[in-house]
Amino acid sequence: MNSTATLISRNVFLALASIIVLLCSLLLPSTTYSQVDTFEFDTEVQQTRFRTLSDELRCPMCQNSSLSGSTGGVAEDLRREVHRMIMEGRSDSEIIQFMFERYGDFILFRPRLTAGTVFLWFGPLLFLFTGGLFAFGIWRRARKITDSDTELDKYQQKRLQQLLGDKS
Amino acid sequence: MNKLKFYLPVLGFVVVAIALWRGLYLDTKTLPSMLIDKPMPSFELTSVDGSVVSNSDLPGQIFLLNVWGSYCLPCLIEHPTLMRLSEEGEIPVVGVNYRDRQALAVDWLAENGNPFSFSILDESGRFGIDLGVYGAPETYLVDANGVIRFRHVSVLDETVWQEQFLPAIAELREEGS
Numbered sequence: 001m002n003s004t005a006t007l008i009s010r011n012v013f014l015a016l017a018s019i020i021v022l023l024c025s026l027l028l029p030s031t032t033y034s035q036v037d038t039f040e041f042d043t044e045v046q047q048t049r050f051r052t053l054s055d056e057l058r059c060p061m062c063q064n065s066s067l068s069g070s071t072g073g074v075a076e077d078l079r080r081e082v083h084r085m086i087m088e089g090r091s092d093s094e095i096i097q098f099m100f101e102r103y104g105d106f107i108l109f110r111p112r113l114t115a116g117t118v119f120l121w122f123g124p125l126l127f128l129f130t131g132g133l134f135a136f137g138i139w140r141r142a143r144k145i146t147d148s149d150t151e152l153d154k155y156q157q158k159r160l161q162q163l164l165g166d167k168s
Numbered sequence: 169m170n171k172l173k174f175y176l177p178v179l180g181f182v183v184v185a186i187a188l189w190r191g192l193y194l195d196t197k198t199l200p201s202m203l204i205d206k207p208m209p210s211f212e213l214t215s216v217d218g219s220v221v222s223n224s225d226l227p228g229q230i231f232l233l234n235v236w237g238s239y240c241l242p243c244l245i246e247h248p249t250l251m252r253l254s255e256e257g258e259i260p261v262v263g264v265n266y267r268d269r270q271a272l273a274v275d276w277l278a279e280n281g282n283p284f285s286f287s288i289l290d291e292s293g294r295f296g297i298d299l300g301v302y303g304a305p306e307t308y309l310v311d312a313n314g315v316i317r318f319r320h321v322s323v324l325d326e327t328v329w330q331e332q333f334l335p336a337i338a339e340l341r342e343e344g345s
Contacts, residue, residue: 060199060302073267074302077293102300104202134177 039083046086053082053092057099058107066109201308201319202300208233208314209298216265216273216287226314227260227285230340232333233308233316234261234284234324235296237268238276240304246323247280253329254283259337263287266296266304309333311340 041047051068057078059070067075067082078099085095096108105111113121152160203209212222234250236243254261263284265273270289277287290296299308302321309318318336320328 063196072303073293074296077267077297081294081297100202102202102297103302104200104300106199130180 039079041086049092050083050086053086053095054079056109057082057096058109060103060107198321199302201316203308203316204319206316208308208310208316209295211288211295211298213295214289216263216270216277216289218270219286221286221288223314225286226262226310229260229312230337231260231262231285231310233264233299233310235264235266235299235301235304235306235308236287237266237304238272239268242323243305244280246305246307246325247283249325249329250283251281254285260285264290264295264299264301266290266301267293309336309340312344 039050041050054068055066057067059065059067059072059075059078061072061074062070065075067079081098082095085098090098099107100112105114105117111117111120208223208226210223212220215221232250232253250261253259261283263286265287268289268291270291273287273289277284288295293301299306305321305323307320307324308316309320311317317340318333320332324333
């Protein structure tokens with residue numbers, strides 16, 4: 001009896017520990033190393049916009065990194081273009097449109113909502129909803145069972161007594 | 169009803185599993201070009217041999233636009249195919265010397281042969297951005313009106329030529345006649 005309790009508490013401890021480790025790893029900053037550029041800006045706002053844009057735009061060559069985290073040739077050119085357009089006073093949406101016209105949805109880490117990307121945007125919600133529906137169904141059934149079946153009726157009580165009596 | 173309740177999740181699982189399984193084998197490296205069916209971006213730039221070239225210098229017929237660089241090994245692999253196409257007069261080839269240095273480009277052409285009617289010099293990669301290029305080699309099929317109709321990323325060898333370009337060109341010819 002005692003050993004089972006230890007085993008259970010040890011498992012609970014392990015489960016909690018792994019959850020904590022997982023949460024901590026989520027909190028850690030992601031390891032994208034910004035490229036050191038020597039771009040000059042007039043204002044801090046321009047610089048912040050540049051950083052945000054180069055984090056939001058994806059490098060077409062080295063696929064899963066952003067413009068800011070990539071050493072690729074195209075990424076370098078595109079960073080220079082973003083800088084140039086910011087200095088020319090173009091708005092963020094104009095810059096994003098410029099990139100979209102040349103490289104398509106791929107270059108946007110947050111693709112536009114179109115007929116083709118609807119599933120991309122709302123697919124996870126759909127999965128969550130159906131999963132939730134099943135979870136709810138299971139939970140309701142489980143509650144029904146515990147509500148009705150934990151109490152023993154008179155016949156079952158008698159049978160239990162008999163069985164216990166037989167043993168002793 | 170109960171049967172449906174059992175089979176619905178199973179069916180859902182199968183659908184998702186098939187979709188994900190297919191996803192494992194999707195080609196995510198080759199991106200679709202945004203410039204398909206759009207006119208070639210306008211340009212007025214220096215060519216590798218030093219003359220000024222613009223859209224009016226483009227061949228008035230179906231041609232290949234090949235993005236290359238002297239640093240690019242795959243370009244060397246596809247080079248014999250481009251040489252053959254140009255020498256046999258099968259199709260004119262225009263080059264885009266992408267993110268290279270003019271002197272290196274000149275040397276490379278002298279050493280390996282020049283299949284290009286001319287090569288647009290794009291040292292900064294700015295023209296490449298307008299084309300939506302993400303790395304050499306890339307080859308575009310442009311129609312007689314200067315509209316981009318097809319793009320192939322990476323090496324253009326005889327197999328790719330036979331299997332992808334020839335049917336695409338045949339389609340363009342049919343459309344034009």
